[in-house]
Amino acid sequence: MREVPCEIIEDILPLYVDDVCSEESKNIVEEHLSHCEQCQMKWKRMKADLLITEKKKVDSTTDDRLIKRMAATWKQGRKKSFMKGVFISALTIAVLLLVYVGLFQWQISSVPADKAEISDVGETGDGKIMYHLNIDDGYSVNTLKYSLDDNGDFYITAKRPVVKEKAQPLSTLEKGYDFIDIPEQENIRSQKIKAIYFGTSDDRTLIWKKGMQLPDASEEAKERFGF
Structure with missing residues (x-):
């Protein structure tokens, strides 16, 4: 090539x-x-x-x-x-x-029984137990809780939030009359009520017990609810 x-x-x-x-x-x-x-x-x-x-x-x-x-x-x-x-x-x-x-809102704190004074306890002819409640610790009560245990003990428990507020002058829950209609409560709960307490099962003050002799409810108490 x-x-x-x-x-x-x-x-x-x-x-x-x-x-x-x-x-x-x-x-x-x-x-x-x-x-x-x-x-x-x-x-x-x-x-x-x-x-x-x-x-x-x-x-x-x-x-x-x-x-x-x-x-x-x-x-x-x-x-x-x-x-x-x-x-x-x-x-x-x-x-x-x-x-x-x-x-501030959840009602989980119970008022101690020793902070409440129960007075003017009386009974109406139709089975209502009336009483005057005075909670004197200076703080407001937001609600009253009713409960009945298996023993027939009825509890009125004053509830408030963890952060307490000062009581208002016109508030009626801390200072005022209240009543428990025993026949009505027994009918609602399908259970007999043997005693009524303020407080809880661990901290309570007796208001009424079955067999206890009570005076007639005062006129002031009855007028409060229009009885």
Whole structure:
């Protein structure tokens, strides 16, 4: 085969490196490179440059994917942080609300029996036990709770929140008349009442007990309820 000049090989080398030349041209280049060190050096440089270019393209693609992945992770983390913040805020508000209700609204604190004075206890002809209640500790009572245990003991328990409020001058729960309609309560609860107490089973003051002789309810007490 006639020797091909280096100038022609150099023109073909880029096509050879890119593997886009014909089979005949490829054979000519390889035959020439087998004995021409100068062209071999140029071929190696071209090949090295091609590898570097391809590596840069791969790195660029990888960097793009990495950046997109980091951005997606950051957005997801930001969304999670936002949702976590909303949850913590809602939980905090709920806890504060429960604390407020528990301290200021929930009637869970019972007034001790020794803070209440029971007087003017009397009985009406139809079975009502009337009495005057005076809670003198200076704090308001929010409600009177009625309960009947299995022994037939009926309890009147004055309830207030943990955080107490000062008694108002016109309040009637701390100072005023009240009554228990025994027949009505027995009918509602389907159980006989044997005794009436102010307080709780652990801290109580007796108001009435079955068999106890009571005077007629005072006119003031009856007028209070229109009896």
